[in-house]
Amino acid sequence: MFSRKRRVLANAFNVEEYRQAARQVLPAGIFDYLDGGSEDEVTLRRNRTAFDSWGLMPSWGPVTGPDTATTVLGRPSALPLTLTPTGATRLFHPEGEHAVARAAEGAGIPYGLAGLSTVPMETIAADFPRLDRWFNMGLAPDSPARRNKLDRCLAAGYQTLIVGVDTRALGSRERDLRNGFTAPPALTLSTVADIARRPAWWANFLRADGISFPNLDPAGQSSSMVTPSMWQQILGHSDASSGWDELESLRAAWPGKIVLKGCVNPDDVARAALIGLDAVQLSNHGGRQLDHMLSPMDVLQESRQRVGDGIEIIVDSGIRRGSDVVKALALGADACSIGRPYLYGLVAAGSAGVSRILEIFGDELRRTMTLVGVSTISELKARGPEVIRDVRNAARSTGAVMNS
Numbered sequence: 001m002f003s004r005k006r007r008v009l010a011n012a013f014n015v016e017e018y019r020q021a022a023r024q025v026l027p028a029g030i031f032d033y034l035d036g037g038s039e040d041e042v043t044l045r046r047n048r049t050a051f052d053s054w055g056l057m058p059s060w061g062p063v064t065g066p067d068t069a070t071t072v073l074g075r076p077s078a079l080p081l082t083l084t085p086t087g088a089t090r091l092f093h094p095e096g097e098h099a100v101a102r103a104a105e106g107a108g109i110p111y112g113l114a115g116l117s118t119v120p121m122e123t124i125a126a127d128f129p130r131l132d133r134w135f136n137m138g139l140a141p142d143s144p145a146r147r148n149k150l151d152r153c154l155a156a157g158y159q160t161l162i163v164g165v166d167t168r169a170l171g172s173r174e175r176d177l178r179n180g181f182t183a184p185p186a187l188t189l190s191t192v193a194d195i196a197r198r199p200a201w202w203a204n205f206l207r208a209d210g211i212s213f214p215n216l217d218p219a220g221q222s223s224s225m226v227t228p229s230m231w232q233q234i235l236g237h238s239d240a241s242s243g244w245d246e247l248e249s250l251r252a253a254w255p256g257k258i259v260l261k262g263c264v265n266p267d268d269v270a271r272a273a274l275i276g277l278d279a280v281q282l283s284n285h286g287g288r289q290l291d292h293m294l295s296p297m298d299v300l301q302e303s304r305q306r307v308g309d310g311i312e313i314i315v316d317s318g319i320r321r322g323s324d325v326v327k328a329l330a331l332g333a334d335a336c337s338i339g340r341p342y343l344y345g346l347v348a349a350g351s352a353g354v355s356r357i358l359e360i361f362g363d364e365l366r367r368t369m370t371l372v373g374v375s376t377i378s379e380l381k382a383r384g385p386e387v388i389r390d391v392r393n394a395a396r397s398t399g400a401v402m403n404s
């Protein structure tokens, strides 16, 4: 087990190689749950092609540094990168959210703890006091339960709420249906076959405490195992009847920052700015919810044009390389956020794997900035339009000239 971890840390050089390593470790049904998207996975694929449609245009001149430090929501961050919430992290590694929080704190970047985390928000706060902690919740009307949650967040020193609005219904993840995926995994013929193929993962999973979701319990005490039917309820928990009124009442009730996560419509970005939210995280949930949904990169420029500097814009879904971060910042983002990449690192090598993924992003970002010809994140944002081109349009116009 440990030699495998050392081997991965020594030999995996990019996010895709950590993905391959994660595939070797996890039971197939759990890997598919992590990796897959909804329905035909068109959006999952678009999240990569959307980045490939943009090309970088270096300009010649001196570069110093480069310096990747920036601010996200007014607080210093060593990279223009955050770790986006992913629920039930202990499914992937017995250290779960602790391993991720340790890596984020070490790297000096924010971590969004999922509402469906498998440890209480208070434990992460107590164990990682220097971490820039965000807390993820769905949208719900004002109620004693919501007030209790906000009080817990405040008392535990969470600065930022990251409010997901893209789970009005649960996306149909057909790999999970096909695999009969349940969490915790039920003992069926195919799980027994999986145990034979992945004994190390199963040994860890069975040794670890049962998976539970203590942030859903008002007192943060829940310790019971979650049954498959509870899991279904939890995944579909968001209240589809909530809307802008609930967001405005949350804005009035919460003294910290609020990030609206899960839209790609520039009208929504403009409205979020209008009601005083602090950031929008453009996201299609990593292609796991509405299939055929646009990718953040398709709408980023227009979103930025609509709101000027009035609100921060964070981009997630499909970010796998430092060059993706450069492209997003050049098109108007303030920061990017990753989900699966840090989970691949976690599965393959625990907290050290998450740290390695963050180092890879840092290295790739610095190298890309140097080669493009920018020294700082603020310079990259200011000179963005100079360094990026839509290569689909370029190809079309070249084709037109050649054909004329």
Ligand SMILES: Cc1cc2nc3c(=O)[nH]c(=O)nc-3n(C[C@H](O)[C@H](O)[C@H](O)COP(=O)(O)O)c2cc1C
Pocket: 033, 034, 035, 047, 084, 085, 086, 087, 088, 114, 115, 116, 136, 164, 261, 283, 284, 285, 286, 287, 288, 316, 317, 318, 319, 337, 338, 339, 340, 341
């Ligand atoms: C396994 C998994 C669990 C997730 N759980 C949550 C969640 O609890 N809340 C949430 O807002 N988003 C959740 N997401 C979506 C991520 O926050 C994020 O939008 C997405 O992973 C970004 O795309 P990427 O994985 O390509 O980086 C989850 C994603 C994955 C892969």
